[in-house]
Amino acid sequence: MLCLSVATKLYQVLTKTLVIKSKTLASPFRTDTYKAARIELSSYQEFLETWKSALTSIRSHILEVDRCFGQYNLSSDVC
Incomplete structure (x- = not known):
C-alpha cells in the first residue's frame, strides 16, 4: 500500500501545480503568450x-x- 500512497501523493502534487498554473494563466497580458501557455x-x-x-x-x-493474499497463506504459490 506504500506504493499506492506515494503515487497518490504525487498525483495530488501534480494536480495542485496544474491549478496554480491555470490561475496564473487566467489573466494574461499578451495574446501570443496566452495561446502558448494554453497549449502547454x-x-x-x-x-x-x-x-x-x-x-x-x-x-x-x-x-x-491484497485480496489474493487475504484468501491464501502468504507462502502459497497460488497467487
Whole structure:
C-alpha cells in the first residue's frame, strides 16, 4: 500500500501545480503568450489524465494482490 500512497501523493502534487498554473494563466497580458501557455496547459492536463489512468490501474492491481493474499497463506504459490 506504500506504493499506492506515494503515487497518490504525487498525483495530488501534480494536480495542485496544474491549478496554480491555470490561475496564473487566467489573466494574461499578451495574446501570443496566452495561446502558448494554453497549449502547454492542455498538454499538462493530458499528462495528468494519463497519470490518473495509470494510478487507477496500479490501485486495481494492488487491491487484487491484497485480496489474493487475504484468501491464501502468504507462502502459497497460488497467487
